[in-house]
Amino acid sequence: MPISERNGVKIWRVRDRKAQFLRWAAWMVGVMAFILAAKTISDKTEWFYVYTASDAANDILSRAFPPKWSYINQLWRPIWDTFNIATLGTIFALLIAAPVAF
Known part of the structure; x- marks a missing residue:
């Protein structure tokens, strides 16, 4: 619900159906874009490197310290x-x- 102020007093107004639908549709488009981006990134990720990253980090740190x-x-x-x-x-x-x- 949008809030407006009149003479320092907050007034709550109910959105009309069109504004409510457009707001809902914008959220849905945003959620779908996020899901599509996550799926695309996941499909292009070489998961072998993700799973073995801790081994590589341990190797580097063991050779660097002391x-x-x-x-x-x-x-x-x-x-x-x-x-x-x-x-x-x-x-x-x-x-x-x-x-x-x-």
């Missing part, structure tokens, strides 16, 4: 390069975005 600190000396240069690339990318993004923002 870290091998003896290897850190070989990583300083790539870490520094990554930091520089991120900094330059941020600066360029600011230079491009600043004129557009104002």
